[in-house]
Amino acid sequence: MTQDKRYHMMTESDLHRLIPKLAVPTIISMLVTSVYNTADTYFVSKISTEASAAVGIIFSLMALIQALGFAVGIGSSTYVSRLLGEKKQEDADKAVSTAFFLALALGTVFAAVGLTFCTPIVRLLGAIEEVEPFAVDYATYIFLGAPFMMGLYVLNNQMRAQGYALLSMIGILSGGILNIALDPLFIFTFGWGIKGAAIATVISQFLSFWILFFLNQYKKSTISVRFRAFRPSVPFFREMLRGGAPSLCRQGLASLSAVVLNYAAGPFGAVALSAMSIVNRIVQLINSVLIGFGQGFLPVCGFNFGAKRYDRVLDAYRFCIKVGVVLISVFGVITFFSAETVMTWFKADDAEVIEIGTAALRYQCFTLPLQAAMMLSQFLCQAIGYGTRASLIAMGRQGLFLIPLYWIFSRTIGVLGVQIAQPCSDVITAVMTFLLLRTVYKKLNDKAKSTNR
Numbered sequence: 001m002t003q004d005k006r007y008h009m010m011t012e013s014d015l016h017r018l019i020p021k022l023a024v025p026t027i028i029s030m031l032v033t034s035v036y037n038t039a040d041t042y043f044v045s046k047i048s049t050e051a052s053a054a055v056g057i058i059f060s061l062m063a064l065i066q067a068l069g070f071a072v073g074i075g076s077s078t079y080v081s082r083l084l085g086e087k088k089q090e091d092a093d094k095a096v097s098t099a100f101f102l103a104l105a106l107g108t109v110f111a112a113v114g115l116t117f118c119t120p121i122v123r124l125l126g127a128i129e130e131v132e133p134f135a136v137d138y139a140t141y142i143f144l145g146a147p148f149m150m151g152l153y154v155l156n157n158q159m160r161a162q163g164y165a166l167l168s169m170i171g172i173l174s175g176g177i178l179n180i181a182l183d184p185l186f187i188f189t190f191g192w193g194i195k196g197a198a199i200a201t202v203i204s205q206f207l208s209f210w211i212l213f214f215l216n217q218y219k220k221s222t223i224s225v226r227f228r229a230f231r232p233s234v235p236f237f238r239e240m241l242r243g244g245a246p247s248l249c250r251q252g253l254a255s256l257s258a259v260v261l262n263y264a265a266g267p268f269g270a271v272a273l274s275a276m277s278i279v280n281r282i283v284q285l286i287n288s289v290l291i292g293f294g295q296g297f298l299p300v301c302g303f304n305f306g307a308k309r310y311d312r313v314l315d316a317y318r319f320c321i322k323v324g325v326v327l328i329s330v331f332g333v334i335t336f337f338s339a340e341t342v343m344t345w346f347k348a349d350d351a352e353v354i355e356i357g358t359a360a361l362r363y364q365c366f367t368l369p370l371q372a373a374m375m376l377s378q379f380l381c382q383a384i385g386y387g388t389r390a391s392l393i394a395m396g397r398q399g400l401f402l403i404p405l406y407w408i409f410s411r412t413i414g415v416l417g418v419q420i421a422q423p424c425s426d427v428i429t430a431v432m433t434f435l436l437l438r439t440v441y442k443k444l445n446d447k448a449k450s451t452n453r
Contacts, residue, residue: 006163006221007087010303015316023296025169026160030292032176034285040197041281043183045274045346049353051194052346053270054134056277057127060258061139065110065146067251069153072103074298075244076154077161078383079236080223081299084162085306096158097229098236103154107147114143126262131270138198145202148209155212155225161299162222167215175208246382246390253399260403264410265418271350272415275357278346283364283422286331290372293324294379301383310448314441317380324372332368335361360419367426371397374426374433381440389436396429397422 009018045052076099083092114121119136127135152171159168179200186196217224258280265272297320304312335342339361340354347353374393381390392400402425409417409424 007084007303007307010085010163010300011307011309011312015300015312015319019296019300019316019319021296022160022163022165022299023293025165026296027289027292029156029165029169029172030288030295031285032172034281034288038281038285039180039183040201041278042346043187044194044197045278047187047193048134049270049274049347049350050131051134052353053131053273053277054127054138054194055197056258056273056280057122057125057131057135057262058138058142059277059280060125060255060262061114061121061142063251063255063258065107065142065149066153067248067255068106068110069103069150070157070251071244071248072099072106072150072240073154073157073244074247074295074382075099075240075242076236077157078243078298078302079239080158080161081302081383082306082385085303093223093226094229094231095236095239096223097225097227098232099154099158099240100151100225101227101230102232103150104147107150110150111143111146114146115140118143125259126266128266128270128273131273134194137193137195141195141198141202145205148202148206152205152209152212155209155216157295159212159216159222160295161302163299164219164222165296167219167222168212171208171212171215174211175204175206178207179204242385242387243382245387246378246394249391250378250394250398253395253403257398257402257406260406261418264406264421265415267410268415268418271352272356272418274347274350275343275353276360276418278343278353279357279360279364282335282342282361286328286335286368287371287375289331290324290328290375293320293327294376297376298379298383301380305384308447308451310444310451313380313384314444314448317376320376320379321373324376325369328372329369332365336365339365356415356419359416363420363423367423367430370426370430374430377433377437381437384440384444386440389440392436393429393433396432397425401425401428 041052041055044055076095080092080095083095118139122132122135122139125135156168156172182200182203183197186192186200190196192199213225216222261276262273265276297316300316301313304316340358343354343357343361374397378390378393381387381393402421405421405425406418409421411417
């Protein structure tokens, strides 16, 4: 696809076809990314309750790696979408390469610090004594894979920003299939236990990284990564932070809230840690559909905003809200009625884990539609440069409200408090989102009317 054809596709084609075309491969990519963690949780839960709890402990570490990768990847890709919409090809070339090498550098520093202080970090994440050895074994290999994971997130988002969601999906899907195949082989056949799950995850991410790298380099119509185009600059970092801060807030606070959850659930033993770990993975899997759909919307929104097609930005947002809320509601209803069965898949031999997890999962199903509206509103603000509003929405449900609720509820109403903290946070954040979005929506409406005169 030539640059002119891509420009025409993003700014003129039917939105009801364009967004699903970009979103479906992205949804599959996000589902596969979630499968890395969900598959590990499923197979590791067959080892012991403590091993299952350890994967939950390291979830916060994985979320932090993802937060940094998404901050650079989505931050730079929204900028690239706007540059391509403005037909500034040379600046887009520089942004792609700068983001890629920055992610590798961040990942390398992250790995070095993590491997040096692995045990203290695991304790800081909330590992109780019986869970700590399993968590250290798992975290060691995750730290080793951090540079490739962060590079993968950048390549993935950059290719989607250029309209190549299908190629992005191919790279992610290949690693996901490999991960599912390697987990039982390494954990049970080779007898490596929880180390095997971590090794399988890292190898799978490594494969996805190189597939996406070669697709990026050798498909002529993509913007290739070149070291000579690495040009860090103040304007680049400003735009990257504007677009990436919401993702950093969302994923970074997800990491922090996971740590707080570990501390809140820790007094109730490994069963509570294990149950909430499983629930988080299931909800993450559902949300990955929504995030994937939203990330199919992001390049369309950014491209058209850069091209001053504000009417298409609004039409795309309204379309995504309708589809996203309905889609996630269907998943919520199915999950609500099958919650106990789903928990049994993961931990059939522990009735207490099933009981705690089933209740928590059902509570979260009630607010899934609100999560859809909030996340898509965040993506709208993020794509058009309203980074502060997008960051506040992201921070609301994962940090500003959730973290205090975990602490207060767990100490006043026990396990029930741990179970209901997330849905309560969602309700409060939904109100804040509505208030923040009103002015953004009005400004877009005014711009659309003025450009259509």
